[in-house]
Amino acid sequence: xxxxxxxxxxxxxxxxxxxxxxxxxxxxxxxxxxxxxxxxxxxxxxxxxxxxxxxxxxxxxxxxxxxxxxxxxxxxxxxxxxxxxxxxxxxxxxxxxxxxxxxxxxxxxxxxxxxxxxxxxxxxxxxxxxxxxxxxxxxxxxxxxxxxxxxxxxxxxxxxxxxxxxxxxxxxxxx
Ligand code: KMT
Ligand code: NI
Numbered sequence: 718x719x720x721x722x723x724x725x726x727x728x729x730x731x732x733x734x735x736x737x738x739x740x741x742x743x744x745x746x747x748x749x750x751x752x753x754x755x756x757x758x759x760x761x762x763x764x765x766x767x768x769x770x771x772x773x774x775x776x777x778x779x780x781x782x783x784x785x786x787x788x789x790x791x792x793x794x795x796x797x798x799x800x801x802x803x804x805x806x807x808x809x810x811x812x813x814x815x816x817x818x819x820x821x822x823x824x825x826x827x828x829x830x831x832x833x834x835x836x837x838x839x840x841x842x843x844x845x846x847x848x849x850x851x852x853x854x855x856x857x858x859x860x861x862x863x864x865x866x867x868x869x870x871x872x873x874x875x876x877x878x879x880x881x882x883x884x885x886x887x888x889x890x891x892x
Contacts (some may be wrong), residue, residue: 718836723827728848730798740828751843773861780852797848801870804881807840814856821845843885
């Protein structure tokens, strides 16, 4: 994982958009974003431990690439990049490839998080975020979830009044 403040230019979303201001795992923890690098050895055992501790009972796999998605690839990449939230955690373990998750910080700036193989990223319910592949146009990930997947993206600003949004903002105030 490597993270930085997004530079807010409007060129291709798949470029790094690195403003030169780095962000740490602690900066992410301050907005409820959890990160582990599970390494290469024992990564899958560690994943099982964390899944058990955090009650992630179910999972599936996704490959985001032109080869895997065909004609709908570009449309998919655009829709992943619309600012949204979910009513549950978004949990991704990266099996291969790379990509960018952008999350809003307390000042409503975008933090761009580049994720690599072996990274486990947990976005809390109610955080505004978006995803894009990078210039490699390839990522393979395990998506974990607690019970039933709640993939439904709720876009901004409609989600501003959502109770999961309100609860998330409340957790930020007591941090
Ligand atoms: C999402 O929710 O945006 C995705 O699942 C994207 C691919 S997972 C790295
Ligand atoms: Ni999402």
